[in-house]
Amino acid sequence: MGYTLAEKILAAHTEDGKADAGDIIDAAVDFLMVHEVLGSRIIPVLEEMNFEKVWDPSRVLVVNDHWAPAPNAESALIHMKNREFVREQGIKHFGDVECGICHQVLAEQGLVVPGNLIIGSDSHSTTYGAFNAFSTGLAATDSALILATGRIWLRVPESLRFDVTGNLSRRVMSKDLILSIIKELGTDGANYQSMEFHGPTIDEMTVGSRMTICNMSVEAGAKSCIMPINKQVKDWLGERAREREWTAITPDDEAMYIDRITIDLSEDPIEPMVSLPHSPANGEAVSEIDSIEIDQAFIGSCTNGRFEDLKIAADIVRGKKIHRGVRLVVTPASRDTYLAALREGFIETLIEAGAIVTNSTCGACVGGHLGVLGPGEVCVSSSNRNFRGRMGHPDSLVYLASPATVAASALKGVITDPREV
Amino acid sequence: MLNLFNDIKGKARVFGDDINTDQIIQGRYLTLLDYKAMAEHTFEIVRPDFVEIVEQGDIVVAARNFGSGSSREEAPMVLKQVGISCVIAESFARIFYRNAFNIGLPALIVPEITKHVSEGQELHVDLVQGTVLIDETNMELKGSCVPQRMLDLLTAGGAVAWFKQQIS
Numbered sequence: 001m002g003y004t005l006a007e008k009i010l011a012a013h014t015e016d017g018k019a020d021a022g023d024i025i026d027a028a029v030d031f032l033m034v035h036e037v038l039g040s041r042i043i044p045v046l047e048e049m050n051f052e053k054v055w056d057p058s059r060v061l062v063v064n065d066h067w068a069p070a071p072n073a074e075s076a077l078i079h080m081k082n083r084e085f086v087r088e089q090g091i092k093h094f095g096d097v098e099c100g101i102c103h104q105v106l107a108e109q110g111l112v113v114p115g116n117l118i119i120g121s122d123s124h125s126t127t128y129g130a131f132n133a134f135s136t137g138l139a140a141t142d143s144a145l146i147l148a149t150g151r152i153w154l155r156v157p158e159s160l161r162f163d164v165t166g167n168l169s170r171r172v173m174s175k176d177l178i179l180s181i182i183k184e185l186g187t188d189g190a191n192y193q194s195m196e197f198h199g200p201t202i203d204e205m206t207v208g209s210r211m212t213i214c215n216m217s218v219e220a221g222a223k224s225c226i227m228p229i230n231k232q233v234k235d236w237l238g239e240r241a242r243e244r245e246w247t248a249i250t251p252d253d254e255a256m257y258i259d260r261i262t263i264d265l266s267e268d269p270i271e272p273m274v275s276l277p278h279s280p281a282n283g284e285a286v287s288e289i290d291s292i293e294i295d296q297a298f299i300g301s302c303t304n305g306r307f308e309d310l311k312i313a314a315d316i317v318r319g320k321k322i323h324r325g326v327r328l329v330v331t332p333a334s335r336d337t338y339l340a341a342l343r344e345g346f347i348e349t350l351i352e353a354g355a356i357v358t359n360s361t362c363g364a365c366v367g368g369h370l371g372v373l374g375p376g377e378v379c380v381s382s383s384n385r386n387f388r389g390r391m392g393h394p395d396s397l398v399y400l401a402s403p404a405t406v407a408a409s410a411l412k413g414v415i416t417d418p419r420e421v
Numbered sequence: 422m423l424n425l426f427n428d429i430k431g432k433a434r435v436f437g438d439d440i441n442t443d444q445i446i447q448g449r450y451l452t453l454l455d456y457k458a459m460a461e462h463t464f465e466i467v468r469p470d471f472v473e474i475v476e477q478g479d480i481v482v483a484a485r486n487f488g489s490g491s492s493r494e495e496a497p498m499v500l501k502q503v504g505i506s507c508v509i510a511e512s513f514a515r516i517f518y519r520n521a522f523n524i525g526l527p528a529l530i531v532p533e534i535t536k537h538v539s540e541g542q543e544l545h546v547d548l549v550q551g552t553v554l555i556d557e558t559n560m561e562l563k564g565s566c567v568p569q570r571m572l573d574l575l576t577a578g579g580a581v582a583w584f585k586q587q588i589s
Contacts, residue, residue, distance in 0.1 A: 024570060040454060041494060048581050067452065074452035123492040123516060137516060139494035141523040141580045148584075153570070187439055188486040192515050221489065221514055279439060366448045387443040387490060394466045 002252025004159035005226040006194035009134040009249055013117045021158045021256070031111060032146050033061045033120040035102050039081030041140035042121065046147065054089045055150035061093040061106055062086050068097035068361040071369035100334025100360030103127040103215065103302040107207075108336050110241030114229055114248045119146055124302050124384065126218045129226040130210035131233055132249055134194075136224050157194040157223045158258040164199040166265030171312070171418040172272055174209035175304055175382070175402035177201075177263075178216045179273040183283030191221030193258060196251065201265060203230045208306040215303050216384055219280040272417050274380070275400035278388040286405055286417045296379040297322075297410035298391075299403045300331030300358075301365040304382035307340050309333075309403035314346035316407040316421060317353035323413030328355040329371040331363050355410075367391045373398075380409045426527060426548040426567075426575060429507045431478040435540045440467065440483050441490035442517065446499045448491070459495060460502035477504035480544050484510065484535045488517020497521040497528075507546050509534055509553060509564070522571045525579035529553070531564030548572065 003011065003020075010019035013027040034042060054060060062082055067075035079097060086094045095105045103124055112118055114132035119125065121143045128135035138152070146152055168177065182189075195217045202210065210227055217225030229248045237246070274289060276282040299305065299313050310332060322328045330350050332338035338360055341347050347357055356371075364371030365383040373379055373392030379399070381391065386398035401409070404418035411421055444467045446459060453459040464471040481487075481500060487510035488496055497520050500508065507527040511534060521528040527548050534553065538544065543556035551566040567575075577583035 036452075037493075040451065045581060049584065072452065074454070077454070078452060121492065123490065125492075137492040139492045139516065139520045139523070141494060141520070145580065145584055187489055188512060188514065191486070191512065221486070223515055368448065385441075385443070385490060387441050389447050389466045390443050 002254030002256070004194065004255045004257065005196050005249055005251050006134055006157055006159050006224055008251065009115055009117060010154065010156055012115060019156045021156050023156045024153060025156055026151060026153050027117055029119055029146050029150055029152055030116040031059050031061070031118045032143065033063065033102055033106055033118065033125065034143050035063045035122060036066045036075065036078045036082065037121045037140055037143070038062055038085060039078035042144050042147070043081055043085060045141055045144035049144060049148060051144070051148050054091065054147050057090045058092040059150070060091050060147070061095065061102070061111055062091050063095040063099065063102040063105055064097045065095070065101050066362040066366055067368045068359070070097070098335055100332070100337065101302045101305065101362055104306065104333040104337065107131065107211065108240060108334055110237065110244065113237060113241050113244050113246035115246055119143070119152060123218050124215050126222060126225045127211050127215040127302060129214040129224055130207060132227060132229045134224050134226060137218065157192055159194045159196045160190055161196045161198065161257040161260045162263060163260065164197065164201040164263045164265065166201060166267070168201070168265060169269060171404045172270055173402040173404055174205060174212045176270050176273040178213045179275055179280070179283045179400065180270050182216065182220045182281050185220040187219060187279055187281045188221040190217065193222055195222045195225040197225065197227045202227055205230070205232070206308055207232050207236050208308045211306070212303055216280070219384060272402060272405045272419065274405065274415055275386055277386050277397045277399065280385060280400055286401070286415060289415065292399065292415045293378065293413060294326055294380050294409055294415060295377040296327045296329060296371060296373065297406045298329045298364050298371055298379055298381040298383060299406050300329070300333065300363065301383035302333060303384040304403045305331055305333030305337065307337050309382060310337070310341040310346045311344070312404045313407035314349040316404060316418060317411060318349050320353055320411055322354040322410040326410050326413050328410040329358065329364055330355045331358045331370065332360050334360050364391055380406050380415050382406045426572065427550070429480070429527065429546040429548070431480040431506045431544060432476065433482045433538050433540060433542045433544050434475065434479050435535060435538060436467065436481065436483040438484040439486045439489060442488060442493050442496040443490055445488065445496040446493070451493065451495060456498055456502050460499040463499045463503050472503060475503050478506045479504060480546065481505050481508045482534055482538050483508070485512045487513050489514035492516045494520045494524060497524050497526045501526045509546065511535065522574045523580040525575060527567070527575055529564050529567060531562050534562055537562060
């Protein structure tokens with residue numbers, strides 16, 4: 001009898017040390033991340049509970065990221081409520097409107113280490129699995145209960161194992177890999193399950209590329225997505241979580257998986273992918289689709305707004321001009337990402353090519369501000385969801401792709417294979 | 422208390438596959454603090470006239486993967502606000518399923534239900550047995566029983582009420 005990564009991490013958070021797939025467990029949470037949903041929805045639930053004090057103010061991150069800085073009075077009020085809560089409760093970790101997107105900020109601040117159980121009030125909280133943690137998204141009521149007790153009940157998920165070998169070729173990114181996997185699984189193919197990623201391809205990936213995969217696993221319905229650590233994660237933790245103690249978790253050889261999927265990129269290479277409206281599972285190779293004219297190209301979000309994403313975009317547009325009539329909106333995932341890209345000259349390169357570079361926020365990805373689409377407009381986006389109306393008008397169309405494909409498309413005015421520019 | 426959940430009656434409002442949380446309530450309305458105002462936009466994208474036709478007690482019937490996408494609790498909340506008594510789907514995205522019970526909205530999984538139920542048909546739902554009776558055709562469909570943990574939440578009146586019971 002052996003255990004998966006999900007089972008092992010969850011078992012370490014129960015009183016009796018047990019967590020077999022299918023069990024309902026009561027677990028102690030290591031860390032909670034909440035964003036604007038604190039001010040809008042969690043605080044009213046806490047009031048209903050006659051709540052007084054956060055179980056542990058050092059284990060909570062509050063972020064104002066979705067509508068940052070506030071584009072209207074409603075979101076401004078929510079931000080004010082969050083600031084007041086942080087002050088009153090003595091919350092140790094707070095990222096106000098200048099800091100960027102919650103998932104990137106949590107990782108950059110060294111708030112996730114291997115073996116952690118982290119809950120976020122956001123479906124993309126699966127992102128932290130890139131750091132060998134069990135993390136998942138829940139909503140207001142569950143977040144309120146955690147704020148009060150530090151505990152949560154969970155059903156231990158079955159695990160779906162992926163072993164990936166071979167290299168991603170030039171200008172093919174981890175986004176293309178996860179879009180091709182979601183195409184195969186469908187939007188509910190991993191519902192209730194934990195995806196577990198192994199293999200040399202994953203071991204050699206940058207932290208950012210790993211985060212992209214774990215982030216998008218929820219688009220196949222996954223509850224969590226966990227990877228063993230690699231050198232890049234160790235280096236990251238050495239730099240950002242130096243004072244914290246942790247132990248890397250590996251699955252047992254005899255662990256039970258609901259299924260095992262082997263992907264050999266040297267035998268079946270993956271091409272740049274694009275997910276057609278209105279589902280992340282509508283993936284096609286860019287080379288296979290008809291010419292699609294675009295109005296906007298968006299590089300940003302918790303999925304693909306990181307340093308390496310801005311770098312590849314800058315490399316593609318360097319010395320060129322984006323297509324007339326196309327808006328290239330670039331939203332770095334965090335202030336730190338923005339600064340690092342600025343120092344490397346990527347921001348200057350992007351602006352010279354014609355891009356609009358915004359502050360760090362969820363912004364256009366949630367149709368909040370800084371790049372909302374009008375009726376009939378077409379956007380190719382490095383974000384995670386192309387649901388109808390997600391980025392603005394219900395009749396707008398969103399195509400999901402890698403930052404490389406988005407940058408190449410901005411140059412050509414049509415969705416373009418980045419290997420062709 | 423359980424007899425509250427063994428005969429939920431209402432008219433079916435039928436939807437297809439992959440009704441995600443943005444189709445239930447779009448992200449741009451999430452800054453509205455008043456649920457009543459937010460609920461005016463329920464299903465706005467997929468069925469713009471929904472809030473005009475929906476009646477107290479109606480039952481949402483959907484195909485696969487209902488409630489996928491965002492973790493927003495506003496999705497089940499607006500359904501409850503407009504008077505939906507129960508959501509039946511062929512499958513649910515996990516966060517929506519959990520959120521629904523947390524706020525006291527029953528959710529039931531019934532395979533292939535959209536093949537048998539048409540818009541407006543009167544349904545009788547028994548959450549404890551996991552069955553749905555279609556009035557017009559007298560056909561009974563068998564779904565998954567609602568797990569005890571979820572029935573406990575419903576019986577208490579949602580997760581907050583359940584929590585209060587636990588600590589008292």
